[in-house]
Each structure stands twice: as C-alpha cells, then as structure tokens.
Amino acid sequence: MRLSTFTSRGLLLSLLVAAAAQAQELPTLRLGDVKGDRYASLRASGELENLPYNVKLTPFAAGAPVLEALNADALDVGFTGDIPFLFVHAAGAPVKAVGAWRYNTHTVALVVNGDSPVNSVADLKGKRIAVNRGGWGHFLALGLLERNGLSEQDVVFSFLGPVDGRAALARQSVDAWVPWEPYTSNALLVDHARVIADGDGIMTGYSYALASEKALVDTQKKALIADLLVRLARAQQWALAHPQEMADALAEDLKLPPQVAKRWVEQAQITPVALDDTVADSLQKAADFFHRHGVLPKALQVRQAFDFSLNQGVENVVETAAR
Template identity: 40%
Template structure:
C-alpha cells in the first residue's frame, strides 16, 4: 500500500473509532445543582434514604441557619434553589427576587411557636403585651407571632419585636434579654428537650404549615430535568423516612449536629408530606400574602399565582 493510501486508511479508521468507542467520545459535563438547605434538613433526608447514591448530576450544598439568608442567596443567584417557608418566600418575592416555587409540602404547625423560659408566668399570647419577642424578620416565626397577637386583639406595635437570628435569639431568651422567642423546628425541639424553653403558643390554627422548594428562574429554565429528578428523590425519601423513623432520626441528628432526642422529636412532630401545587394551596398562599399586606409588611398586593411553577409532576 502506498504511503498516501495508507494515510487515508488510517485517518478513516480513527474517525470511525471516534464514533464507536466511548473512550474517544468527548463526555458531556455533569450538571451542577447548587442546593440551599436549612439546618441540613434536605441533605439528611436524602442521605438517610440513599437517594444521593449514583446521582447523574452533582450537588453543591449550602447550609443556612434560617430562611432569610437563604432567600438572599436565591436573590443573588448564589444557589439554584432552596427550601423555604411560605412567609419568607413572600418577602423575597415582594423584594423583586426572580424565583418560583416548584414543589410544596405541608407540616404540622405545632413546632412553629412562641417560646418562653420554663419559669415564665405567661399563660397566653395576651400576656405578651408590652413584652419583647425575638424572631427573624419575615420568617414563619414572625408570621405566627403576628397571627397569635391578632388572635387576642393585639398588634405588632403592642409588643417589642427584636429581629435577630436563631442562635442569638435563643441566647437572648435564656439570659433574660427578651421575654419570648418565636421560632420553628428544629430550634423548638432543641429548646424544649434541652430544658431551655417551653411552648407558650404553638402554630396550629395560626400557620398553614406550608413549605416550598423555590428555584431561580434561570435554574428553572436551564436545569428543569435535574430539578424534577431532585423533587422525585425528596418525595421518595420522605416516604422512606416515616417507614424508618429511628434510622432517619439517627442520621438527621448526625448531619445537623443536634442531640438524637431533639432530632427525633422535631421529625416525628412535623409529619411532613409533599403535595401537588393546586388551586386550594395557591389560594392559601394568597391569604398569607394578604395578611402580610394588611399588617403593613408588604407595600402592595402580591398576586401569588405568578410565583408558582406548576409544570412539575408529583410522585
């Protein structure tokens, strides 16, 4: 075979091999999903259920102590999505964040509560008049505080609201710098099991118990298939967790760094269930937004219909 013919043969052979051999084919880069988590809840759930094994994409976890800093990260496009309660989601939407909720869950509202010291003489929300209450601005703790006050004929101006993060709020309560602390799980269970506080007012009948996975509009456009897969894994993991509550409680305690009894209490008490984003749910979120408007915390009415992405399937 002449040199020129040999060169043509070799070129053709290599070209064919490039199509046939996976080693020579340029691999597509794996999608990176930037997940915002609160106190390790989602990560613990997925890890315990084995749903983080053999992922077809990568996850970068960022943990936040509360919804407010997570919402800021969403607004700054520092994370693709995160887990966030109904009230803080409304605040970040009203501030102009380009995010939408694409998955919803509902929990028992008991653990979103107003706590007082174990020796406190307070009996009802009415006893909070003129007193100081620590919470996060725009949090579900803030929302339950306003609802609890309204239920006894009081307004926000009738108490002294101190907007500080959970760790500082707990310290302020135990040291007597504030009279009450409005918070949520797992902080409520931690305070109770640690003997630092008792529940004065729980969230049942005051708060919807709704929570969401909310993603940036860019992530919804660019990573929809990955977000759908993640949502499916979360739903499967949630079902698994209630069939293996002891095993999950142990994993949850390890990952989020709290005592096992507190982890078990908050997990079993929340009884979280993932559900479809339907008309009744959207109407409930609208009532929450309208309450914030009436309380003067939103400057203009927010139409929540546009803040949901309902194209993700459940199950």
C-alpha cells in the same frame, strides 16, 4: 390531575446525562437548604446513591439567606419556608416555587423560659418577643396577638435570627421567642422552655422548593430539578416510614442531640404534596395577612410566583403512596 408541560422528564434527563457522560463530566445542581435537613432525608433514604448528576449543597441557618443566594444566582434550587418567599417575590426576585411539602403547624411555637410568669399570649402585653423579621416567627407572633385581641403596638418585637433569639431568651433580654424546628425541640428539651401557643390555625403549613428563573429556562437544569423533586418526595415518604433512621441522620448531619432530632421527626411529620391551587391559595392568604399588618408594603398576587410545570413526577409519587 394537573397536566404537566414537562412530561418527558425521564427521557430528557437520560439524554442529558448520557451527553454529559460522553463529555466525561456530570452536570451539577447547586442546592441551598435550611441547615441541610431536607438533604439529610435524601442522603439517608438512599436517593442520592448512583445519582446521574452532582448536587452541591450549601446549608443556611434560615430561609431568607437561601432566597438571597437564589436571587444572586449562587444557587439553582433552594428549600425554604413559604413566608420568607413572599418578600423576595414582592421585591421582584427571579425565583419561582416549583415544589412543596407540608409540616405540622404545632411545631412553630411561642415559648417562654420554664420559670417565666407568662402563661398566655395576653400576659405578653408590654413584653418583648424575639422573632425573625418577615419569617415564620414574625407571622405567628402577629397571628397570635390578633387572635388574642392584641396588636403589634402592645408588645416590643426584637428582630433576631434563631440562634440569637435563643440566646436572648436564655439571658432574659426578651420575655418570649418564636422558634421552629429543630429550634423548638431544642428549646423544650435542652433549655426547658414552655410553649404558650403554637401555629395551629395560623401557619399555612407549607414549605417550598424554589428555583431560579435562570435555571428554569435552562433545559438541562430544569430536568435535574424535576428529578430532584421526585427524589425528595420519595425521601420524605421514606422518612415518615423510618422515623428513627431519619432522626439518626439529622442528629449526624446537623450535630443535634439525639433526643432533639427524634422529637423533631416525630412532631414535624413532613409530608410531600403536589404543587396545586391549595398550596398557592395558602400563600395568597399569608400575603394578604402580612400586607394588612403593614409588613408587606404592597398587596401581592402570588399565583405568578409558581411554576407548576415540574409537578407531574411528584404528583405521581404522592398518588401512588395514597393507594
């Protein structure tokens, strides 16, 4: 078990909250989330009830804007995928990974229209693929091309966000698109798209909780982030045990069709994990892959992008659930 440098989290948080209460004002943690889906698990599980601090949520359509907001000191902590994190780390942004969770890599997929003549990755030679530049879509597309003996020179990438990527596939201005959840379930159930290949064996399978370095050197903010990470881990375990309730929460919060939310929860199987060497090594492999393909201009050593000091509470939650 990794020893934490933040073992007094509970006592410290209590003291901070007591001090704030005396001042008649609760401290506030500024949270950024992709579409608010992890926040939905916190809310639906009851982990936000009687919270001894305020959480100010800002939802974003994708991970890159979360990171931009962290870099601009508009957030204290943000939830996002691992791949977008590489680019802000490469740019020297003052952001650290402080928590992680695992998702089913099958849910990041290469899809085509239901009536498309494309039936395999090899069929995409000379075709146009919509991906989000420097994100999960871009990473998976490059990995699938490499696995099938093709390169990025064999296709044309259209760099689009998820909303525009979906629209481009619908109007057939691209031949394929790489979405992730809930866009994958929406594409299959609403747009009747077909999966040609998915992220199994290519995607790392991790998403992160990231914190600004400014928040991490603030004793009060660090205590709040550590507490929120524990609550998130418990909320994710609750969601695994209550899939229908979690689907209902996502449908309500994100205004999704119920069948889309249900499939998302069933397929994603989001599971809290301890932030450890396995997680860090997976990001290193992703960085090496993107550098090899010229997407990242320089080689990275990502270990310095992690702050393991807030991990103890989450590790305790994970270990207790495994007993």
